[in-house]
Amino acid sequence: MVDKSSAERILAAVRAIPRGQVAAYGEVAHRAGLPGRARLVARLLSENTDPGLPWHRVLRADGRIAMPLGSEGFREQSRRLRGEGVAVVNGRVDKSTHGGKGLPGIDEQLWGPPPG
DNA sequence: CAGGTGACTCTAC
DNA sequence: GGTAGAGCCACCT
Numbered sequence: 001m002v003d004k005s006s007a008e009r010i011l012a013a014v015r016a017i018p019r020g021q022v023a024a025y026g027e028v029a030h031r032a033g034l035p036g037r038a039r040l041v042a043r044l045l046s047e048n049t050d051p052g053l054p055w056h057r058v059l060r061a062d063g064r065i066a067m068p069l070g071s072e073g074f075r076e077q078s079r080r081l082r083g084e085g086v087a088v089v090n091g092r093v094d095k096s097t098h099g100g101k102g103l104p105g106i107d108e109q110l111w112g113p114p115p116g
Numbered sequence: 117c118a119g120g121t122g123a124c125t126c127t128a129c
Numbered sequence: 130g131g132t133a134g135a136g137c138c139a140c141c142t
Contacts, residue, residue, distance in 0.1 A: 025124055038124040039138055046123055058123080066123035073123075 006034055010041050011048070017057040020084045022093055024061045042066060056080040063093045 009032040016031070017023050023031075025038035034040065038061075045055045056077040060066045067074040069091045078088040087094035 029124090036125090036137060037139085039122070040124095042123040043139070044123095055123090060123080061125055071123095077123090 006032070006037065006040065007044055009033055010037075010044050011050075011053065014041075014045070014053060014055060014058060017054055019054075020086060022057045022059050022063075022081070022086060024059055024063075025066070026061055028058055054080075057084075059093055065091050065093075 010028060013028045013032040014023075017028075025041045026035075029035060029037040029041045032041075041058065045053075045058060048055060058066075065074055065077055065088070067077070074091065078091070081088050081093065
C-alpha cells in the first residue's frame with residue numbers, strides 16, 4: 001500500500017467504519033493518511049454513487065449531519081443511521097442513549113484517537 | 117493568476 | 130449552549 005489515489009484511501013476508510021458506528025470527516029481523512037483533507041472527504045461523498053458505501057456513517061466534527069435539516073440527503077442519512085441502531089436527534093447523533101439497546105459508546109469507539 | 121465556493125475544523129467570545 | 134472569524138484544501142470561473 002504505497003499510494004493508491006487519495007480518493008481510494010478515503011473510500012476505504014469510510015468502508016472501514018463498523019456498522020452502528022460513526023466518524024467525522026477529519027477523522028476519516030486522517031485514517032486515510034490525508035490529515036487536513038476533511039473537505040476532500042466531503043466532496044468525494046458528494047460525488048460518490050456507490051450504494052454499498054456507508055457514507056451515512058460520516059458526520060461533522062461535532063457529531064452533526066453535514067446537511068441542512070429536511071434535505072433529501074439528510075433524511076437518507078438519518079434514516080440509515082437509525083437502521084443501524086444509531087439514534088439521531090435534531091440532526092445530531094445521540095452518543096448517550098445508544099438507542100437504549102446498550103450499544104457500545106460511539107464516542108469511545110471512533111471519536112477519540114484511532115486504535116493502534 | 118486571482119477570486120469564489122463548499123456534505124470541514126478549530127479557536128475565541 | 131450558541132455565533133463569528135480565520136484556516137484549511139481541492140475545484141471552478
